[in-house]
Every structure is written in structure tokens, then in C-alpha cells.
Amino acid sequence: MEIDFKEVASYIVILVIVLIAAQHLNVVVSGSMEPAFYRGDIVLVEKADFLGIHEFDPKDVKVGDVVVYDAAWYNQPVIHRVINIVDINGTTMYVIKGDNNGSPDPYYVKADQITEKVVTFGDNLVIIPKVGYLSLWLRGL
Template sequence: MKKKKEKNQVLNILSYIVIILIAVIAAQHLNVVISGSMEPAFYRGDIVAIEKTSMFGLQEFNPETDVHTGDIVVYNAKWYPDPVIHRVISESTDTSGQKYFVIKGDNNNAPDPLVVLPSQITAKVLTIGNKPVVIPLIGYITIMIRGL
């Protein structure tokens, strides 16, 4: 009886560890939308599911080869302090062979002010049937806490 109780305790602890790991991984694959620049694809306060370039040292996708026109990406802009979530509207290569992207918010009139290098891209928004995976409005909690 005592061994069975100990075994159950070990299984319970392992279950909690697995649940915590899943929660940590899931949380790392969600991004809060802080502006309306991508409306109507998603709105301020929504949360989008993302695929990171790498997590815990494991590469999930390569921006050099896995980002294409039409993809929605998260990148570190040189012109804005927070990560930006916008759509790739074109991709090209300069004369030295360096690939770059022109990126724009769906709700913006003009592309972002600077081209984006693959090294600036940190994540890609997950899509199902070309529609982003979105959890509506839940991100407002984070927006209020951060004062955005």
C-alpha cells in the first residue's frame, strides 16, 4: 500500500512538471497585439499564436528560407521600441546578396519606414487556412499591466 502511494505521488509530481512545461512553452508561443495596424486580420488586445525562430536553442524556422510574401512576422524594428507584428509585402536581395523584406501593417497606408533583414525577425504568426490563429481580447490584461 505504501509503495502504491509513493508511486502515485511520483506520478502526480511528474504530471505537474509536464503541465508546467506545456504552459511555459505555450506562453512562449503567444504574442499580444498592441496596436490596430493589422486590422482586420487581428485587433489591439488580441493574442496571436506564433512560431519562434528559435526557442531554448532549438530552431523552429529560418527567416532566410521560411519567410515569404504574405507571411505575418514579428520583428525587432529599428524605428520602434517594441516588437512589431506586420505582413511581408515583398522580399528581395540587394547587390551584395543580402536578403531583405518590405513589411507593412494591413491597416497602414505605407510600408514600414525601413526594410527588414532576416536577422530582425523573431517569430512568424501561425495560420490555419491563411487566417492567423487569434485569441480575441485577452491581451488587454497585458496591455493594462504594461501601460501600453
């Protein structure tokens, strides 16, 4: 049996592309951002630090951006929208809220807590509808 190195190399390239793409997709687990996106949708994100590559700077986040951050009040990353930016004792703090929630998230967020930002195309968030339901089912969510 002869090994075709071009074929093996092409499989490796495809695998690397799939693994990188998978790291830039997040499954939405709640309805807190409806109607922007729904539970079971997948959002495309850029990362503050992906293997040493800084795809965006959390300090450049603006009001209206949808971000993923490490919340002090929840044990999983949260995907919500920045609704205000304030300066508290010289530190920039972000007020973040789910579009479908009645009030902002309970704590201010520092830039170093923001790990990802949902990608937009024009004014539209990049979303793949409903494809994440399989992942939610497999994880028992």
C-alpha cells in the first residue's frame, strides 16, 4: 500500500481549518438575547486572544457590540450586549445586558473579562440559526 502524501496533507489542512473554525463558533444556550438571536443559534466570534493572535482589542469595544465575557455572577461565559461604558476611579467599565432581559447584568465588566466579540457584517450579527440544538442536546442543556 502506497501513501499519497498530497492526500494526507490535504486532510491535515482540512482538519486544521475545521478546528480553527470551531473555535470561532459559540452556541447560544439561553433566550436572553432574543430577538437578536435565539437559543440553539450559533454566533461567529472573534477572539481577544487566539493562540497569541489578537483578533480584536477588548478596550476598543463600543456601545452596541455583543460580547462574550467571563461573568462574576455566572459559571459559564455570557453573550450579551454592551449598553454603556463608564469610568470608575480611572478604570473603564462596561455595563452589559441581554436584549431580552429587564435589567443590566449585576456587575460592571472590565475589559480583561471580555474574551470574544460577535462578528457583524454591516449592521447584522453573523448567526447560523438553530444548528446548535444538537450541541445543546448532547450537553444536556
